[in-house]
Amino acid sequence: MDTPVETLSFEDALKELEAIVHRLETGDETLDKSIGLYERGDKLRARCAERLDQAQARIEAIRLDADGRPAGTRPFVAG
Incomplete structure (x- = not known):
């Protein structure tokens, strides 16, 4: 419980x-x-x-082709 929150993974933060x-x-x-x-x-x-x-932003970075199928990804830039 002394671990800085900012350094915890999602799983560790959720468990705590x-x-x-x-x-x-x-x-x-x-x-x-x-x-x-x-x-x-x-x-x-x-x-x-x-x-x-x-995680959602990374998923949304997946590019779709004209038929709506995944056609690749673009780099995720955290803001």
Whole structure:
């Protein structure tokens, strides 16, 4: 949980987010701990959304021919 969110893969961020959600759902954490978990979870959620957006942009970079079939790709440029 000390790993910077920005360096996590989608899969690792999602696993940690699921663990945080489970911990929060149990209601066993103190208020301060719950707030910290929520803040970390929000960062993880944003990281997952960012990674999904990047994946979608790469998929959309596939060029289609006149019949709508994939005809190649163009380089994905992250903005």
